[in-house]
Amino acid sequence: MQEIKLELTKHPKAKPQDETKLGFGSIFTDHMFVMNYDKGQGWHDPRIVPYGDIPLSPAAMCFHYGQAVFEGMKAYRTQDDRILLFRPEKNMARLNASNDRLCIPPVDEAFAVQAVEKLVSVEKDWIPHIDGASLYIRPFIIAVDPHLGVHPGHHFLFMILCCPVGAYYPEGLNPVRIYVEDQYVRAVRGGMGNTKAAGNYAASLKAQDEAEKQNYTQVLWLDGVERKYIEEVGTMNVFFVLDDEVVTPALQGSILPGITRMSAIELLQSWGMKVSERPISIQEIADASESGRLKEAFGTGTAAVISPIGELKWEDRRMCIHDGKIGPISQKLYDTLTGIQWGKLPDPMGWTVEVK
Numbered sequence: 001m002q003e004i005k006l007e008l009t010k011h012p013k014a015k016p017q018d019e020t021k022l023g024f025g026s027i028f029t030d031h032m033f034v035m036n037y038d039k040g041q042g043w044h045d046p047r048i049v050p051y052g053d054i055p056l057s058p059a060a061m062c063f064h065y066g067q068a069v070f071e072g073m074k075a076y077r078t079q080d081d082r083i084l085l086f087r088p089e090k091n092m093a094r095l096n097a098s099n100d101r102l103c104i105p106p107v108d109e110a111f112a113v114q115a116v117e118k119l120v121s122v123e124k125d126w127i128p129h130i131d132g133a134s135l136y137i138r139p140f141i142i143a144v145d146p147h148l149g150v151h152p153g154h155h156f157l158f159m160i161l162c163c164p165v166g167a168y169y170p171e172g173l174n175p176v177r178i179y180v181e182d183q184y185v186r187a188v189r190g191g192m193g194n195t196k197a198a199g200n201y202a203a204s205l206k207a208q209d210e211a212e213k214q215n216y217t218q219v220l221w222l223d224g225v226e227r228k229y230i231e232e233v234g235t236m237n238v239f240f241v242l243d244d245e246v247v248t249p250a251l252q253g254s255i256l257p258g259i260t261r262m263s264a265i266e267l268l269q270s271w272g273m274k275v276s277e278r279p280i281s282i283q284e285i286a287d288a289s290e291s292g293r294l295k296e297a298f299g300t301g302t303a304a305v306i307s308p309i310g311e312l313k314w315e316d317r318r319m320c321i322h323d324g325k326i327g328p329i330s331q332k333l334y335d336t337l338t339g340i341q342w343g344k345l346p347d348p349m350g351w352t353v354e355v356k
């Protein structure tokens with residue numbers, strides 16, 4: 001494996017004083033990881049350098065043709081001051097799946113996990129101490145060739161940034177109100193909805209904007225062909241509890257394969273619950289709501305972990321779920337996942353990786 005060079009900053013920034021006011025994604029740590037790819041040479045020169053702006057040609061291909069992918073993961077500080085990552089090898093496997101779809105050369109997954117570990121270790125003191133706060137980690141890759149013309153790049157940058165982020169639910173888990181989007185779609189089968197490609201998020205902004213104008217937190221996405229089958233909620237995967245069956249849309253090409261989704265399924269199965277990955281129509285959920293079979297609904301993702309859904313609006317129907325309060329399965333998943341991530345519970349699945 002290549003050696004990661006380390007250049008420490010001569011101007012360390014002051015750490016945030018009030019960890020209750022970190023917010024999300026606007027404070028960056030002192031250092032970042034950078035590695036270059038040049039055709040013929042492969043990935044080379046891995047280094048950790050002071051955080052700062054990077055020079056790019058205005059013709060850099062990522063600006064024009066969107067050849068850009070990213071990941072999102074976190075480092076957690078335990079009460080006994082250990083630092084944990086959660087299934088980081090899954091993020092790097094997914095990064096390579098995204099790379100493959102966008103004609104970006106693959107990275108060595110084990111090496112990429114090492115890069116995260118080394119950067120987190122350098123930035124250890126930036127990892128928040130208060131309950132629920134963590135260090136968000138953003139690996140990403142962009143094509144940087146200064147070239148106008150649509151073809152895969154020959155030159156790339158792989159970078160990793162870190163942000164101390166606050167607790168997602170400073171006031172406890174409040175269920176969100178969701179609006180079913182029946183006009184815009186996020187992705188289609190055969191497209192790149194199953195990758196963390198930057199362009200997917202550009203495609204989602206308009207619907208999100210309109211949902212917020214109508215006082216909803218997020219949108220529930222339907223399939224791009226019939227506007228009939230449920231796909232995801234905002235930038236999270238979605239689950240429903242129908243009597244004693246937990247259902248989530250099957251991964252059929254337009255849905256992002258979430259690591260929290262995968263972990264929730266594995267936990268539910270380990271508790272002996274029935275989990276089905278299958279097509280779920282919005283009509284089925286509306287009928288289940290009507291008949292009282294719809295017990296709970298929640299989103300899953302690294303940022304929020306579990307986000308209970310209290311209300312769903314579809315056309316002129318309003319479905320109130322579990323009285324607008326968090327249900328027992330959502331709560332148990334949240335407590336178990338966050339318990340494992342913050343080292344408060346045993347980790348029988350071996351999901352966490354300690355950073356030394």
Ligand SMILES: *Cc1c(COP(=O)(O)O)cnc(C)c1O
Nearest residue numbers: 235236237256258259260301302
């Ligand atoms: C990142 C992401 C998720 C959640 O994935 P996790 O690995 O659980 O964080 C779900 N949907 C979309 C569209 C995403 O970008």
